[in-house]
Amino acid sequence: MAVSAVLRSFVSGLRSGLRTPTVIQLGRCHGTEVCLVAAPVQPETSHKRKFHSTVRRKDLMEFFDIKKNWGQKEVRSGRSWTKDELRIKSNSDLHKLWFVLYKEKNMLLTMQEECDLVAELFPNPERLDKVEESMVNLQDVIKERDTAVKLLEIGITGDAPTKECYSGLGRRYMHKYEEHLMPYWRNPRHYAKRYVVDKPRGFTREFLLRLWEKNRRQKRKALGFQKHLLHEARKEYPGHPIWAEKDVKDLTYEEVYHSKMSD
Numbered sequence: 001m002a003v004s005a006v007l008r009s010f011v012s013g014l015r016s017g018l019r020t021p022t023v024i025q026l027g028r029c030h031g032t033e034v035c036l037v038a039a040p041v042q043p044e045t046s047h048k049r050k051f052h053s054t055v056r057r058k059d060l061m062e063f064f065d066i067k068k069n070w071g072q073k074e075v076r077s078g079r080s081w082t083k084d085e086l087r088i089k090s091n092s093d094l095h096k097l098w099f100v101l102y103k104e105k106n107m108l109l110t111m112q113e114e115c116d117l118v119a120e121l122f123p124n125p126e127r128l129d130k131v132e133e134s135m136v137n138l139q140d141v142i143k144e145r146d147t148a149v150k151l152l153e154i155g156i157t158g159d160a161p162t163k164e165c166y167s168g169l170g171r172r173y174m175h176k177y178e179e180h181l182m183p184y185w186r187n188p189r190h191y192a193k194r195y196v197v198d199k200p201r202g203f204t205r206e207f208l209l210r211l212w213e214k215n216r217r218q219k220r221k222a223l224g225f226q227k228h229l230l231h232e233a234r235k236e237y238p239g240h241p242i243w244a245e246k247d248v249k250d251l252t253y254e255e256v257y258h259s260k261m262s263d
Contacts, residue, residue: 062103063110075123081134086141098138105131170200170208 069075086094108128115122150158165175184191200208 063107064114065107065111069123072123073121075127077124077127077130080130081137083137083141086138087144091145094138094142098135101131101135101138105135166200170204 065075081097086097089097105128108131112122112125112128147157147159150156160177162174162176164172166172199205
């Protein structure tokens with residue numbers, strides 16, 4: 001009975017909210033003193049956020065568009081953010097704008113998926129492209145600022161270095177270095193297999209030579225066909241001023257048919 005009374009007082013102390021540690025002695029067992037320590041309870045207000053951007057209702061409707069746009073065939077929207085507009089903003093404004101765009105992208109993706117489920121057309125799907133374009137421009141502006149700061153402070157851009165490597169088929173490509181858990185000098189076998197690849201030899205080199213020859217023939221054939229089209233255009237429009245402005249060798253098929261001959 002005494003132990004139950006002590007436990008009830010201990011639990012009531014926890015519920016009331018202790019501010020300092022409290023030691024409650026239960027008794028002795030084989031010469032050892034048995035105690036319970038009640039740790040201080042922190043107030044609930046200390047765990048609450050001081051600022052949040054969520055509305056008061058705090059439900060999942062924020063992942064959907066406003067109700068007046070439901071069922072509409074067309075939803076008007078503005079253009080995307082340009083780099084010139086983003087460059088004049090501060091870092092804090094860009095940080096806030098990133099989360100606004102991210103939230104808008106989540107909403108548009110949710111509405112697109114919902115329209116697919118109910119077999120309806122998603123109104124103005126270019127809104128998603130505008131949001132993604134704005135996010136790409138914002139990332140480019142942030143990268144420009146980081147590059148400028150690093151060039152000013154340490155003299156390098158900070159980008160990952162690249163190296164020209166050869167694939168298994170002998171094709172050249174620029175490999176971008178990445179971080180690894182193990183340094184390259186601790187794993188020389190992987191480093192030699194991945195990065196120290198000699199130029200193609202044997203059958204691989206013969207295959208590449210034939211491939212390059214094929215590509216050169218295709219380019220030569222395309223240039224010949226383009227010259228043929230230019231001569232045909234000169235016969236069809238002999239009095240056009242474009243022939244006096246430039247020589248036929250300096251003209252291209254797109255310049256003649258898409259800009260001059262359409263006038």
